[in-house]
Amino acid sequence: MTRTEIQAIRQSLRQHQSQLASQTSLLQNLFSEDSRRVPAMTLHCGALHVDFSKNLLDPPAFKLLLALAEHSGLDAQRQAMFDGAHVNNTEHRPALHVALRGHKPAMRSEIAEQVSVGLDRMQHFVQQVHSGEWRGDTGQPIRQIINIGIGGSDLGPSMATAALRAFHHHGIKCDFVSNVDPAHLQSHLRKADAGTTLFIVASKSFSTLETLQNARLACEWFKQQGGRDISRHFVAVSSNSQAAQDFGIAAENVFPMWDWVGGRFSLWSAIGLPIALATSMDVFRQLLAGAAHMDRHFLSAPLAGNIPVIMALLSVWYRNYWGCGSQAVLPYAQDLHLFPAFLQQLDMESLGKSTNRQGEPLAEHSGAVIWGSAGTNGQHSFHQLLHQGTDLIPADFIAIKKSPGEGQSLLQHQQLLANCLAQSRALMLGKSEQQAFEELQNSGHEEADARQLARHKRIPGNRPSTVLLLDELNPFNLGSLIALYEHKVFTQGVLWNLNPFDQWGVELGKQLSTPVFNALNDHSMPTDDLDPSTAALIQLCRQQDTHSE
Numbered sequence: 001m002t003r004t005e006i007q008a009i010r011q012s013l014r015q016h017q018s019q020l021a022s023q024t025s026l027l028q029n030l031f032s033e034d035s036r037r038v039p040a041m042t043l044h045c046g047a048l049h050v051d052f053s054k055n056l057l058d059p060p061a062f063k064l065l066l067a068l069a070e071h072s073g074l075d076a077q078r079q080a081m082f083d084g085a086h087v088n089n090t091e092h093r094p095a096l097h098v099a100l101r102g103h104k105p106a107m108r109s110e111i112a113e114q115v116s117v118g119l120d121r122m123q124h125f126v127q128q129v130h131s132g133e134w135r136g137d138t139g140q141p142i143r144q145i146i147n148i149g150i151g152g153s154d155l156g157p158s159m160a161t162a163a164l165r166a167f168h169h170h171g172i173k174c175d176f177v178s179n180v181d182p183a184h185l186q187s188h189l190r191k192a193d194a195g196t197t198l199f200i201v202a203s204k205s206f207s208t209l210e211t212l213q214n215a216r217l218a219c220e221w222f223k224q225q226g227g228r229d230i231s232r233h234f235v236a237v238s239s240n241s242q243a244a245q246d247f248g249i250a251a252e253n254v255f256p257m258w259d260w261v262g263g264r265f266s267l268w269s270a271i272g273l274p275i276a277l278a279t280s281m282d283v284f285r286q287l288l289a290g291a292a293h294m295d296r297h298f299l300s301a302p303l304a305g306n307i308p309v310i311m312a313l314l315s316v317w318y319r320n321y322w323g324c325g326s327q328a329v330l331p332y333a334q335d336l337h338l339f340p341a342f343l344q345q346l347d348m349e350s351l352g353k354s355t356n357r358q359g360e361p362l363a364e365h366s367g368a369v370i371w372g373s374a375g376t377n378g379q380h381s382f383h384q385l386l387h388q389g390t391d392l393i394p395a396d397f398i399a400i401k402k403s404p405g406e407g408q409s410l411l412q413h414q415q416l417l418a419n420c421l422a423q424s425r426a427l428m429l430g431k432s433e434q435q436a437f438e439e440l441q442n443s444g445h446e447e448a449d450a451r452q453l454a455r456h457k458r459i460p461g462n463r464p465s466t467v468l469l470l471d472e473l474n475p476f477n478l479g480s481l482i483a484l485y486e487h488k489v490f491t492q493g494v495l496w497n498l499n500p501f502d503q504w505g506v507e508l509g510k511q512l513s514t515p516v517f518n519a520l521n522d523h524s525m526p527t528d529d530l531d532p533s534t535a536a537l538i539q540l541c542r543q544q545d546t547h548s549e
């Protein structure tokens with residue numbers, strides 16, 4: 001990496017941004033200056049079409065951002081990740097989620113074999129469950145799956161299972177439990193039948209408190225319901241097979257994963273078992289194939305035509321030069337309603353860092369807050385802030401072209417699409433005070449009243465968005481979409497020179513919860529060594545216990 005050159009590029013980006021920021025109708029000006037802006041800024045990868053044209057980006061800014069990517073060593077670091085080098089430098093590991101979808105890493109030839117064996121085991125198990133060959137301990141087939149896991153062992157599989165609703169296997173219901181709050185598991189157990197329920201205990205480390213506690217509660221419930229043979233109702237997915245066995249899961253029921261897969265990148269491994277059980281192994285393999293398609297695009301497309309790279313460059317552009325502290329992700333598809341929550345972990349756990357790869361403080365802001373929900377619901381709540389709030393918040397709109405239904409459903413789908421495209425357009429166009437005034441006068445308002453109200457109805461516009469259009473929401477396209485965001489996050493890590501594969505910040509909360517838990521459980525335990533606020537709150541909790549006794 002050439003620090004001086006990077007600093008010079010960053011300085012030019014700052015200067016250029018200040019020129020662009022002075023144009024209040026920059027987006028509309030960019031369209032009038034270049035009639036080819038839309039085709040030039042719309043990229044395609046299989047059935048995914050990405051329209052970048054409504055971004056606050058002109059050709060000089062794009063050129064500077066591409067230079068930033070080149071000087072940051074993106075080519076070499078991308079190759080290093082695909083080859084299996086230790087790109088997770090603080091944990092001394094490769095990050096080889098791409099190997100799970102068929103890429104053969106040059107430095108780790110044994111991995112392709114492990115992946116293939118792992119997939120075959122999944123396939124065999126899914127086939128046994130779906131055919132009814134796998135029986136519970138009362139001789140009944142499995143009808144319900146409850147996945148117990150949290151973070152990467154929950155968000156990816158639950159999101160993909162919901163997204164692939166149209167491909168669900170009839171007769172198998174799949175639920176996900178993550179929160180240590182017993183109410184979460186109990187809400188599912190209340191409706192479950194122990195004889196036909198299969199629990200998947202999903203934990204890469206097999207040491208995560210929430211998952212182990214919920215797994216214990218599930219075992220307790222199973223026994224209370226008269227269940228005898230745990231091995232017919234509990235399987236695990238873990239890279240720590242011994243811990244899973246020590247917990248009581250039969251060795252043959254432990255599906256492997258590996259330390260070279262990061263938790264938030266793990267849905268492609270056996271962590272994706274609930275996806276395959278809820279749909280089919282064929283669907284799961286199509287999901288992998290779609291991701292592999294995006295992997296090839298990321299590896300081979302030139303930077304200027306590389307979708308994940310451009311998305312990452314835009315995120316850096318908005319975060320570092322336009323002062324954007326957050327980014328909205330708005331899937332206009334109910335089946336993708338968990339996508340923003342999945343992305344929150346993928347993006348914020350990866351990029352929420354203040355230290356570079358060398359251990360020095362970062363000179364620039366890194367990861368932004370990622371948030372959003374399924375459209376059109378957001379239009380009736382937080383879109384107000386997107387349109388008229390004081391912050392500039394770039395938005396990714398994700399839309400699906402093909403309606404899954406006909407008749408009235410088709411019409412409603414067109415409404416959904418229309419709303420999506422109209423929101424992206426409204427963010428760009430806004431409404432001038434004059435336009436608002438004329439509309440008010442035309443609708444019969446007195447002039448003074450219209451002038452006053454027009455100030456409130458003015459919408460600045462010039463707010464950026466990207467539209468990602470999928471031909472259809474199917475496993476292949478979903479795989480491509482997820483992999484796109486994975487590579488976007490990786491690229492941002494390169495541009496900020498940080499390690500996107502560790503998560504040390506998460507550890508502190510885990511460490512500190514133990515003494516608090518002990519103090520809550522044992523009232524004789526002194527709390528003087530805790531901070532005054534926590535000590536006082538513990539006292540309050542203890543008093544509450546006394547009152548309810």
Ligand SMILES: O=P(O)(O)OC[C@H]1OC(O)[C@H](O)[C@@H](O)[C@@H]1O
Pocket residue numbers: 150151152153202203204205206207208211263264349503506
């Ligand atoms: O799969 P597990 O080992 O149980 O980990 C589950 C989750 O725990 C964490 O605290 C990490 O921050 C996540 O990255 C991880 O996905």
